[in-house]
Structures are given as structure tokens and as C-alpha cells.
Amino acid sequence: MRILCVEDDEMLGDALQSGLTQGGYLTDWVREGELALEAFHANPYEAVILDLNLPGVSGLEVLRSLRKSSAVPVIIMTARDGLQDRIVGLDLGADDYIVKPFALEELLARLRAVQRRSHGRAHPVIALKDIELDTAARAVRKSGVWIRMRAREYQILELLMQRIGRVVSKSEIENQVYSWDADIESNTIETTIYALRKKLGKDLITTLRGIGYVIKP
Known part of the structure; x- marks a missing residue:
């Protein structure tokens, strides 16, 4: 964030x-x-x-x-x-x-x-189906098993999990996860989303072409 x-x-x-x-x-x-x-x-x-x-x-x-x-x-x-x-x-x-x-x-x-x-939450863990994201420990579990995450993968997943049901644009992800002077390649975010799907399931994150990404409740 x-x-x-x-x-x-x-x-x-x-x-x-x-x-x-x-x-x-x-x-x-x-x-x-x-x-x-x-x-x-x-x-x-x-x-x-x-x-x-x-x-x-x-x-x-x-x-x-x-x-x-x-x-x-x-x-x-x-x-x-x-x-x-x-x-x-x-x-x-x-x-x-x-x-x-x-x-x-x-x-x-x-x-x-x-x-x-x-965000209207009192607990540090955000849970959806078999996915648990612990914002205090900065850790993710799927079906009770800890999943190793790269820093950018965790940051983008947390951003999307914080906004379950809301579409997050590519520009918002760039603004929240990358610094002023970061050199972001055109497919950087797409590559990270692909990696998250491989680790957590292909249906977790939905792509809305030309609009952004969303984790549906």
C-alpha cells in the first residue's frame, strides 16, 4: 500500500x-x-x-x-x-x-x-473461500497451507483482497505498488497476476479487459 x-x-x-x-x-x-x-x-x-x-x-x-x-x-x-x-x-x-x-x-x-x-474490518485476516491473507504477518494461506509470495505478488493480492467485489484498475495498482521513479514494463502487472493465479487458482482474479482486475466475493 x-x-x-x-x-x-x-x-x-x-x-x-x-x-x-x-x-x-x-x-x-x-x-x-x-x-x-x-x-x-x-x-x-x-x-x-x-x-x-x-x-x-x-x-x-x-x-x-x-x-x-x-x-x-x-x-x-x-x-x-x-x-x-x-x-x-x-x-x-x-x-x-x-x-x-x-x-x-x-x-x-x-x-x-x-x-x-x-476498510471496515476489525481483524487482520481477510478470508475468501480457501484463501486467507494475514495483513499483520504479511502471509497467505490456501486450504491451510502457507504459500510463498514475492513482495509484489503479496502487495497486489492484498490490494485486491482489500477491495473484494470492486474493480481495481491497472493504473491504481501501479500507483499503490510502484514508486514514483519505478520503471514499469507494459506487462509487469499481467505477469504478476498470472503468477498469483498459478499459486492460488486461475479463477481467483478476474480480468476485465480495458478496465482492471477484481476478486469476486
């Missing part, structure tokens, strides 16, 4: 981008509030991780602007003495907050939680 990380501290921002990427998220990192708004309106994000103390446009101003047009999950980051900022942030529409310093594992868990809530 593609997320936006807004953090002006270069060392922390670089560490967050690296850790979130290793956690399976396509992560765009910007350092300023104004750039965050530009990036958000130019790209489809599944969640935003937002520092409050930003140069220029503050994190609270960014949050206020986002909430005028979007319900995207937002996790705010703040210092220990920022109680009032946390209260204001939650009242402005933030979905959660995390206090600096924090462990990457906690941030990943909070990110998974707000994503589940945004």
Missing part, C-alpha cells in the same frame, strides 16, 4: 522511509507541509503519517486541509510534551497518534489498525 510520510528531521525521515519500505509499504517521504499537500493531491495514498512540527505549513494545518476533502487515515507523530497538540490533532480528525521516540514495530501495528478500520 502507498503511504505518505511527512517528517522534517532528515535522520528520522530516512529511517522511517527505510523501515516502512521494509514493512511492505510504498513510502513517499516529504519534509515540508506544503510539499505534503502537493504530494497528497497528486497521488492516491492509503494512509498519512504526519509530524506536527513542520517548517512553514504546520502539521495541524496540513491535517485541517486534508480533512476538507479526504477521510484518508492519518497518524500524527508528536513529542512527549505535546498533549494539547495531540488533543487538537484528534479533534481535527486524526485517526491515531504516536509519541516520539517510538519503535517502528508499534508504528507498523498502528498503521495496520487504522487501515483495517478504514
